[in-house]
Amino acid sequence: MTDLDARRTPVTQRAVEEIKRRIADGDFGPGDRLPTERDLAADLGVSRSSMREAIRALITLGVLESRHGAGVYVTALRPADLLETFSVLAEVSQGATLLEVLQVRRMLEPAATALAAARADDEQIAHIGTLLEDIDGEEGTVSADLGFHRAIVAATGNATLVAVSDGLSSASFHARVWSGYREAGLTAKLREDHHRIHEALLARDPDAARAAATAHVMRVERWLRAGLQTPAG
Amino acid sequence: MTDLDARRTPVTQRAVEEIKRRIADGDFGPGDRLPTERDLAADLGVSRSSMREAIRALITLGVLESRHGAGVYVTALRPADLLETFSVLAEVSQGATLLEVLQVRRMLEPAATALAAARADDEQIAHIGTLLEDIDGEEGTVSADLGFHRAIVAATGNATLVAVSDGLSSASFHARVWSGYREAGLTAKLREDHHRIHEALLARDPDAARAAATAHVMRVERWLRAGLQTPAG
DNA sequence: GTGCCAGGGTGGTCCGACCACTAATGGGTG
DNA sequence: CACCCATTAGTGGTCGGACCACCCTGGCAC
Structure with a gap:
């Protein structure tokens, strides 16, 4: 959790943790639409490529889903998801x-x-x-x-x-x-x-x-x- | 599975399926090292970016693990993974x-x-x-x-x-x-x-x-x- | 033989561009 | 006025290339 740790933690993983945290904290609720990939990337200070990998990971986990041309959304977060x-x-x-x-x-x-x-x-x-x-x-x-x-x-x-x-x-x-x-x-x-x-x-x-x-x-x-x-x- | 379906399936997802298939078929076994991201991307005819997203998905699933500077490896595929x-x-x-x-x-x-x-x-x-x-x-x-x-x-x-x-x-x-x-x-x-x-x-x-x-x-x-x-x- | 270190190869990250798709806009038509 | 549809801005999807950080190997010096 220290700065030193953060320095050695891959940015993509940090982005994943950050988004998960925001969901856990209620910043993003089930069904909500996330900011655009570009905005999120800028917000977290990472490139869009890394942000996309982070989003891809959360999609794989069933936490997010993306709709081509429409945006990225938080799933219902049901256990089945x-x-x-x-x-x-x-x-x-x-x-x-x-x-x-x-x-x-x-x-x-x-x-x-x-x-x-x-x-x-x-x-x-x-x-x-x-x-x-x-x-x-x-x-x-x-x-x-x-x-x-x-x-x-x-x-x-x-x-x-x-x-x-x-x-x-x-x-x-x-x-x-x-x-x-x-x-x-x-x-x-x-x-x-x-x-x-x-x-x-x-x-x-x-x-x-x-x-x-x-x-x-x-x-x-x-x-x-x-x-x-x-x-x- | 038809060409029409493949046409509408995101390339990243196709790459994921393909790698999973190769593992299931035994082409890549537990502990094996995969070809480099660049080679895999060329092999499947996708960009390295898309290949990285596919690999990221499989890493998230616990099927693959990557070692910075060393390569991407298939995990032991144990349930815990x-x-x-x-x-x-x-x-x-x-x-x-x-x-x-x-x-x-x-x-x-x-x-x-x-x-x-x-x-x-x-x-x-x-x-x-x-x-x-x-x-x-x-x-x-x-x-x-x-x-x-x-x-x-x-x-x-x-x-x-x-x-x-x-x-x-x-x-x-x-x-x-x-x-x-x-x-x-x-x-x-x-x-x-x-x-x-x-x-x-x-x-x-x-x-x-x-x-x-x-x-x-x-x-x-x-x-x-x-x-x-x-x-x- | 032992230890060091320099180089090549690999994954990690970033950038900018373009494509594919969606949805809101707004004008035309009945 | 109500409805339909082409336009268009905005979004995710894909691509190519560049550079950085890290590992591993092999040759060098000792």
């Missing part, structure tokens, strides 16, 4: 990390499902039931399964939880886990799990929901663990 | 979001503490005990409390869990929650909670650890909820 970056984890993660991610899901999903059982309204549960039919109907459609779990988490009404959960189970991650699911009777077992979870939600039974979700995640983890030991291309 | 971004959530979040974050922690911490009780080795538990003394000794030092909880999560051996947990409890978040803790006998109560958690770890008792962690997080949540209803400056 800020945690979108997260998906890169699933994009590049491999092997052991997959198990770690699954272990975190094993902690979150049961609690989330239980919470959903207590909070979800009729409409949400009905929607979840619809997704369940999609999974049954077509073949294991990854996106349908993804939507099923996502809808349950969304039913908790906790946007932050949704964002975290999304990050831990992006489409590409799901796809990687599911690739190979056709084998054995696993698909049928998972289908049973899903129905059991749905029944618990219908019964508004948090304990049953927690148990069903736990069993489901553990089944997936067991399968994945076995699959990783005899990896295929 | 990729989830660091995350902390911005805690930096700019307010009010209701704070409660949402705490609710997620209420799901994670008990499970994490229980896991730590089962997995932690003697050295790790001893280290946690040391941190506990720091909290007792000095005044409520935010950083010491942060370190205490972080050490517990780290003892689970799950790097992904550590990264997620860190994101949900960055220093600034902790500071905001703790600001005002001096009041009442709350500090003493929290101290009791910490000791109870440590005892459970020493006893290698996952159930007791889970219970102690649950009680602790719920106490904080209850306090925060009451505090938000009568907000101060």
